[in-house]
Amino acid sequence: MLKRERQAYIVHQVNLHNKVLSNTLSSEMEVSEDTIRRDLQELSENGKLIKVHGGALSPSFNKIDSPHYDVYALKSKRIIAKKAVSLIKDGMFVLTGGGTTIIELARCLPLHLQATFVSGSIPAIVEYMSHPNIDVIVLGDKLSKVSKITVGADAHARIKTIKADLCFLGINAINLKHGITDNDWDVVQLKQQMIASSQRTVCLTIAEKINSLQPIHVCDISKVHTLITELDPASEILKPYVDAGITVL
Amino acid sequence: MLKRERQAYIVHQVNLHNKVLSNTLSSEMEVSEDTIRRDLQELSENGKLIKVHGGALSPSFNKIDSPHYDVYALKSKRIIAKKAVSLIKDGMFVLTGGGTTIIELARCLPLHLQATFVSGSIPAIVEYMSHPNIDVIVLGDKLSKVSKITVGADAHARIKTIKADLCFLGINAINLKHGITDNDWDVVQLKQQMIASSQRTVCLTIAEKINSLQPIHVCDISKVHTLITELDPASEILKPYVDAGITVL
DNA sequence: AAAATTATTGCAGTTTTTTGCATGGAAATT
């Protein structure tokens, strides 16, 4: 790994998480802490970050800019993303949908992970794109302005031709009786095909959406292999899903 | 292996992987590291890549940390974009490639314009996406990491099925004798098909690239209908192109 | 086609950059 690459990664991480730890960076990039310290030194001289004991902070962090923007949900989504990441192994072929949870997942992908991601979600693709070891396949078709994902027969047909190891879906509603439900017709078409084209379906959602219902049916609960929320898997609210045979993380 | 070939290969590798290592290139092409270093030196002088200790990185790599990068060129590109926009009429079907000039064009699209844009360039799509009246068709395929555009047989085949009113190409080199030339094999394939699939081809470039040459041939000058630069159309340097029958704006 | 010119390449020696390690001291934690 080149020095500049390393420093770019550090800046990326700082901007993403507002802080970095020297020892984390050191083990992630497999260089000594001295090297990290020297990198932080240089970057701080260039104003890219603020060096503190044990790591560094984002320069824009000191100004109290927390725009009261659903910090809780973001935190939850980050927890979900962390759990989801642990399922992805080197060399896997992964199909992902759109939505903020998936974008958070994209941001949390470890540096060394080598995998192929297939998606029609533009914001997710933008994140995958900046990862050094991820191959990205873009699903083309007409772009839906609201969901920022490509929808239509072309995308559908393309998904049909592949068989992915994993499929990550950010879901809008899940419910034991009705399974996964959603509110966008076009997006539902895609999700159904994505489920059919993957060996394992992993659903990501914040706990808030558990046991809720939306107008359009996506699939039965039996099609879901894994469910990830920010809660402890032993949590009471998740028990019915565990009992239904779903792996809950 | 010729110097030209070697350098084209290096550029290709940089565009594909975001980085190259001197010793890897050296052993891959069986030349000394000195030669590689001299190649990187030249390419870096031409802005094709950024030389760092141990190899080189894609130029788009540190565009992130210097936002006021190349302000002059940005100004030029904005002028070009303004001229280009004037060619687009309501209801048109427009095919666009990638590159910073095209992105600038995307940002300049007037609010009321209603048209359909087809592109495989992620940054361009991100811009189109935020426009209220533009329909966007995404060309899917494998994403090239630093040209940030989808390339491959799928994208090629898809373009082949359409016939656009206009095609906007940001070009890397134009020259009366050799026409349009470029340095990335995959991108060239797409550009050729885009030209073939459009009624009018409009080339955008900053004056700097006029009368220059790149290793790979895209098309003859006769295929170009319109050429847009930041210069006055009556400018001396553009005269040969006007004489060749090209509409120069 | 031959000769002259120019460009390109590899090599040897030197210099610079980068990195990891050791030491002693500073800062935080308990």
Added chain:
DNA sequence: AATTTCCATGCAAAAAACTGCAATAATTTT
């Protein structure tokens, strides 16, 4: 106050970059 963790400095080894130079290859001129 003791202990652990983190930081600064100097140092040495390795890798990479630069320099000048000679040999070779490519291009142009005659």
